[in-house]
Amino acid sequence: MIKILRYLGSAVLSRISALSDIWEIIAFSLYSLVFRFKKGRKATKSVLLKQIYFAGFEAVPIVSWIALALGIIIVTQSFSILPKVGGEGLIGDILVWVVIREIGPIFSAIIVVARSGTAIASELGSMKISKELTALEIIGIDPMHYLIAPRVIGTCISVFVLTFYFEIIAVLGGYLLAGFGKRMTFSVYIADVLASLGFAEIGSSVLKSVLFGLIIGAVCCLNGMKVQRSITEIPQRTTKAVIGSFKAVFLIDAVVTLIFFMF
């Protein structure tokens, strides 16, 4: 019994410690963005732009493909099922609920974790092994400020922008490619979608994408920084970064959805 309690206690403590580390990284990144914006700006701006380029801009083709495919599926299903139950008027609502509230933020986050989360964790792990973090400290540069904060903020901006790009492509591209112009004119379709868009829908999408971006950046950076001595730790930590990011993203999604449902 004592062994079980000890095991549970240790598991709970390690979770609390990990959450505290993640919170510390997010808080430090936001603090750096707001209050240390000018410090080392020329150097950190370059890291931030590279992160946005790799995590955001380079993800545009894959986001486009997935958004188009899902858009076609959702638009087709909506047009085929709703008229049978007399719910033609709900097409706009369904699209907004499914694409903008849920699928947009979630899929953008999944794509960023798969493409960039792994890259962040493995790159930082490799830099840690080769003592590059010490090399930065030795020239008076705080690795948290130079390496971590721009990556977390860059990931957040990328997920935020990709989410809205995904939603536009899914809603518009899905309609156009699915060839439903004969059943419903484009202007009516857009008017229907826009009529269903309210503060809650946009707010939910914005909040989720920002939180997902911050948590993905922090979890992946934390796992990269946890590599200690051996190169074999890098793939282990990369896997943990991906799994940890997914767990956090789906948990946050559930909590934000519940909050918006209750209020």
Next chain:
Amino acid sequence: MPAIIELEEVTVYNEDGRAVFEDVNLNFSGGQCVLIAAPPASGKGALLKLLSGHALPDKGVVHLFGKDTRRLTKTGLNDARKRMGFILQDPILISNLKVIENVALPLLYHSELTADECYNEALKMLDLAGFAGDLWVLPGLLPVYARKSVAAAKALVMGPEVIVCENPAHGLNEDELAHLSGIIAGYHLSHPASLLIVTARDETEIGAIKPGRTIHIQDGRFRE
């Protein structure tokens, strides 16, 4: 000149609890060129860790620029480090930055210069350090001498008040050592207030550097 670095009654233990050195009192002033001569694994690395603030003494006090390293905040420590240039035995460069970006990084981060001015300064310093390769390659596959040249340029680009050079002969042939040590000695001569600390096995391994003071470490004891 006032002491830039002071060690008072400093004791450092290794992981086994054995004393690396005990009750050491040392001070280094601006303008000095000091050789720390000792065989491998005799405590030079531990001393360099104290000087860079990467380790704290188990007993005693280390003052960097008049400040106790134990009381320095992270920012205070970084402020002290940007006044120092370290040329380590195994030069560590940032793997995802090109050669010129590596050298310009301290200026880009710490100085008020524009990015173009930072790159121009980096270019001048690389030229001075004798780097003849491609400036826009990642440093991963550079030979040892080229890496050491880049590391020396990076260490000197900020115009440091303290230069710490660890085992300059390591991995270099005689000509390469003569050239690299000439650059370091030249910097010290052109900045008369700077402090140059070199660690090596003995005087034969420091090339063109002419120490005015030699400290030997033997069996955990420092003697001049």
